[in-house]
Amino acid sequence: MIRDQxxxxxxxxxxxxxxxxxxxxxxxxxxxxxxxxTVTAITAELMGAGLIEEGTALAGSGDARRGRPRVxxxxxxxxxxxxxxxIADRSIVAAVADFTGRVLGEATVPLSGRxxxxxxxxxxxxxxxxKAAEAAGTGLAGLxxxxxxxxxxxxxxAGIARWSPALERRNAPLRAALEAATGLPSFIDNDANLVxxxxxxxxxxxxxxxxxxxxxxxxxxxxxVLGGRIYRGIRGSGAEFGHTKVQIDGALCRCGQRGCLEAYxxxxxxxxxxALRPGPHPGDPQAGMAQLxxxxxxxxxxxxxxxARAERIFAMGLANLVNIFDPQLIILSGELAQHDYLYDEKVxxxxxxxxxxxxxxxxxxxxxxxxxxxWARGAAAYAIEGLAARAxxxxxxxxx
Amino acid sequence: MIRDQxxxxxxxxxxxxxxxxxxxxxxxxxxxxxxxxTVTAITAELMGAGLIEEGTALAGSGDARRGRPRVxxxxxxxxxxxxxxxIADRSIVAAVADFTGRVLGEATVPLSGRxxxxxxxxxxxxxxxxKAAEAAGTGLAGLxxxxxxxxxxxxxxAGIARWSPALERRNAPLRAALEAATGLPSFIDNDANLVxxxxxxxxxxxxxxxxxxxxxxxxxxxxxVLGGRIYRGIRGSGAEFGHTKVQIDGALCRCGQRGCLEAYxxxxxxxxxxALRPGPHPGDPQAGMAQLxxxxxxxxxxxxxxxARAERIFAMGLANLVNIFDPQLIILSGELAQHDYLYDEKVxxxxxxxxxxxxxxxxxxxxxxxxxxxWARGAAAYAIEGLAARAxxxxxxxxx
Numbered sequence: 173m174i175r176d177q178x179x180x181x182x183x184x185x186x187x188x189x190x191x192x193x194x195x196x197x198x199x200x201x202x203x204x205x206x207x208x209x210t211v212t213a214i215t216a217e218l219m220g221a222g223l224i225e226e227g228t229a230l231a232g233s234g235d236a237r238r239g240r241p242r243v244x245x246x247x248x249x250x251x252x253x254x255x256x257x258x259i260a261d262r263s264i265v266a267a268v269a270d271f272t273g274r275v276l277g278e279a280t281v282p283l284s285g286r287x288x289x290x291x292x293x294x295x296x297x298x299x300x301x302x303k304a305a306e307a308a309g310t311g312l313a314g315l316x317x318x319x320x321x322x323x324x325x326x327x328x329x330a331g332i333a334r335w336s337p338a339l340e341r342r343n344a345p346l347r348a349a350l351e352a353a354t355g356l357p358s359f360i361d362n363d364a365n366l367v368x369x370x371x372x373x374x375x376x377x378x379x380x381x382x383x384x385x386x387x388x389x390x391x392x393x394x395x396x397v398l399g400g401r402i403y404r405g406i407r408g409s410g411a412e413f414g415h416t417k418v419q420i421d422g423a424l425c426r427c428g429q430r431g432c433l434e435a436y437x438x439x440x441x442x443x444x445x446x447a448l449r450p451g452p453h454p455g456d457p458q459a460g461m462a463q464l465x466x467x468x469x470x471x472x473x474x475x476x477x478x479x480a481r482a483e484r485i486f487a488m489g490l491a492n493l494v495n496i497f498d499p500q501l502i503i504l505s506g507e508l509a510q511h512d513y514l515y516d517e518k519v520x521x522x523x524x525x526x527x528x529x530x531x532x533x534x535x536x537x538x539x540x541x542x543x544x545x546x547w548a549r550g551a552a553a554y555a556i557e558g559l560a561a562r563a564x565x566x567x568x569x570x571x572x
Numbered sequence: 573m574i575r576d577q578x579x580x581x582x583x584x585x586x587x588x589x590x591x592x593x594x595x596x597x598x599x600x601x602x603x604x605x606x607x608x609x610t611v612t613a614i615t616a617e618l619m620g621a622g623l624i625e626e627g628t629a630l631a632g633s634g635d636a637r638r639g640r641p642r643v644x645x646x647x648x649x650x651x652x653x654x655x656x657x658x659i660a661d662r663s664i665v666a667a668v669a670d671f672t673g674r675v676l677g678e679a680t681v682p683l684s685g686r687x688x689x690x691x692x693x694x695x696x697x698x699x700x701x702x703k704a705a706e707a708a709g710t711g712l713a714g715l716x717x718x719x720x721x722x723x724x725x726x727x728x729x730a731g732i733a734r735w736s737p738a739l740e741r742r743n744a745p746l747r748a749a750l751e752a753a754t755g756l757p758s759f760i761d762n763d764a765n766l767v768x769x770x771x772x773x774x775x776x777x778x779x780x781x782x783x784x785x786x787x788x789x790x791x792x793x794x795x796x797v798l799g800g801r802i803y804r805g806i807r808g809s810g811a812e813f814g815h816t817k818v819q820i821d822g823a824l825c826r827c828g829q830r831g832c833l834e835a836y837x838x839x840x841x842x843x844x845x846x847a848l849r850p851g852p853h854p855g856d857p858q859a860g861m862a863q864l865x866x867x868x869x870x871x872x873x874x875x876x877x878x879x880a881r882a883e884r885i886f887a888m889g890l891a892n893l894v895n896i897f898d899p900q901l902i903i904l905s906g907e908l909a910q911h912d913y914l915y916d917e918k919v920x921x922x923x924x925x926x927x928x929x930x931x932x933x934x935x936x937x938x939x940x941x942x943x944x945x946x947w948a949r950g951a952a953a954y955a956i957e958g959l960a961a962r963a964x965x966x967x968x969x970x971x972x
Binding site (some may be wrong): 179290342415 | 577579580605606609722725743782785794804806807809810811812813816817818820829831891892895896897900927931935
């Protein structure tokens with residue numbers, strides 16, 4: 173069943189206003205294919221609901237010919253404040269944003285435990301959101317919703333974390349725990365999906381219908397955007413790029429299977445090889461990686477060989493994505509400082525040699541460096557999308 | 573830009589009638605979310621254009637309570653006759669179908685050459701379509717359109733075969749050549765996409781929004797259906813599953829790259845290994861494969877090892893599709909007799925051991941055996957879709 177036409181029109185118009193920043197009614201009609209009368213009716217509804225507002229007069233030829241200045245419609249920032257939280261390895265980074273996605277406050281709090289129970293994690297997230305809300309001059313009660321991004325397999329629709337390295341148990345009802353801990357409508361998703369959402373709303377993917385986002389942190393993540401929406405699969409276990417197999421009976425992965433991309437590319441995989449020749453940082457993966465990369469750069473053959481294999485396998489994985497999706501754009505996204513060697517031009521050049529030659533230029537692979545705050549911003553965007561969908565649903569059915 | 577609402581409504585209603593076979597107006601409104609008034613207006617337009625017709629009265633409670641029998645709307649088969657053609661290894665299989673997709677005639681003609689020029693291939697396809705039209709009691713002039721399915725990289729939108737084993741040159745303007753040879757509006761696409769379309773219109777994918785179709789012939793094909801539509805990528809080179817890499821620096825592929833799935837799974841890959849111990853059929857791949865498989869079944873260790881590796885790599889490739897797409901269904905589709913060993917329950921069971929454990933049952937993998945005629949039927953469905961889109965566009969813009 174498709175959404176009824178009025179509802180579809182509302183989503184199209186709100187989405188177009190968000191993309192444009194500020195847009196005149198006449199341009200909304202042109203860009204959405206809706207009639208001028210429909211645009212007028214729907215924008216009146218959205219203004220009535222407090223979701224959009226009239227901004228400043230726009231320059232341009234539109235209605236100016238008729239002597240009226242064109243008024244730009246924009247998202248009403250004050251409509252809702254939301255929090256977004258990214259659960260990182262040892263901490264939670266939270267941001268509070270207005271309904272346009274503008275960040276008003278941020279905070280980082282340490283995790284009580286790197287692996288913990290559902291309620292304990294929810295309390296940590298609530299504390300981070302409260303601290304970010306305080307930085308924005310309000311409190312949890314001043315917010316309308318919360319989005320949270322975590323690594324692992326997340327059934328976003330059901331609000332259940334099927335598996336996450338941050339959680340003790342499988343099938344954790346994290347959304348319900350967050351709603352209990354914060355009193356706010358809450359939304360959870362896989363962190364790679366939410367970094368893709370950040371790219372879609374604020375980043376390199378703005379205005380692009382089909383693109384992929386690949387992230388390397390302690391694992392390898394993939395976000396798939398098709399037709400301007402996050403593609404999630406049926407069980408919430410899609411886009412598990414890090415666990416696609418690149419070698420039959422290959423290296424053992426943390427997931428228990430063999431030959432996963434991660435088992436060749438993730439930090440632990442490189443350190444496992446480097447352990448053949450122990451260094452001075454046995455208990456500190458970050459220092460161990462820094463040492464390994466420094467050795468490789470200085471020409472140490474064993475270190476160089478370890479890094480070179482990771483680069484080649486990563487390029488092979490990216491080539492497989494190009495071969496399957498033939499996307500418009502691949503964004504290598506995230507806090508990349510630590511994994512810069514994987515995002516090197518040399519690696520990107522290797523991709524072309526492993527993709528099908530289509531007689532047309534291969535898709536662009538663009539590197540976008542950012543920090544945990546941007547992941548939190550993606551989580552906030554997810555909360556904005558969830559709240560907007562609820563608000564639009566509240567406007568009722570097709571009257572036609 | 574989205575389609576205007578009226579146009580969207582027309583597509584939704586025509587699609588729903590096609591899926592349902594026969595459906596009452598009241599149920600169309602329920603299933604599409606359109607208002608009863610809109611359904612009445614659009615169905616009147618579609619009847620006026622000769623695309624749909626009223627069929628027999630339906631049983632059921634709908635309007636019967638008010639004493640009127642419910643009338644089923646159905647696709648008007650006579651609206652258009654179309655031809656679909658599948659270019660196989662040595663022949664072309666063509667079918668002529670009515671606008672419902674019902675096959676009225678079929679024909680097989682040998683290819684003039686296995687690799688030939690664009691005009692020569694277009695003439696062969698035209699001859700096959702003409703013969704199928706004759707079998708249906710008409711001629712090329714009695715048809716409204718032609719769809720053709722070929723292996724390789726096809727830019728469906730531009731109508732250009734970027735590369736195909738059936739064509740001498742890259743970037744062949746095959747659609748234009750077909751229109752010149754037949755005088756019919758023509759549509760071309762990759763054959764795996766059109767077998768996916770056959771599954772979507774007539775087969776196991778009917779009514780399923782997101783599914784994948786994997787085919788094994790001389791190569792390995794993939795069709796991706798997302799949101800009830802074929803996903804084609806930007807350059808027409810997506811879904812190149814056969815050339816995803818399963819081994820770095822692996823076996824040499826016909827495409828010139830190394831480690832492609834095909835280089836382990838296609839007939840030539842198995843025969844290449846079997847050539848270590850030449851058999852009685854050096855110039856006959858089909859006989860060579862039959863011998864190899866018979867040897868494997870009878871317990872010959874070398875033959876069994878060759879077949880077992882192909883099975884394991886094929887399962888690994890399928891697992892990668894599950895890991896990336898998490899689809900509702902994977903259909904293993906095509907004329908499978910020759911490749912039955914790859915579609916064995918044992919192989920399908922191997923897939924589960926290489927997919928991410930999501931805490932929910934893995935997607936179903938369903939085997940659907942059919943012959944070249946069904947590929948031709950998929951090509952006919954593609955022509956039907958193309959003609960329907962043109963007819964709907966001719967109905968004009970949103971009047972609201």
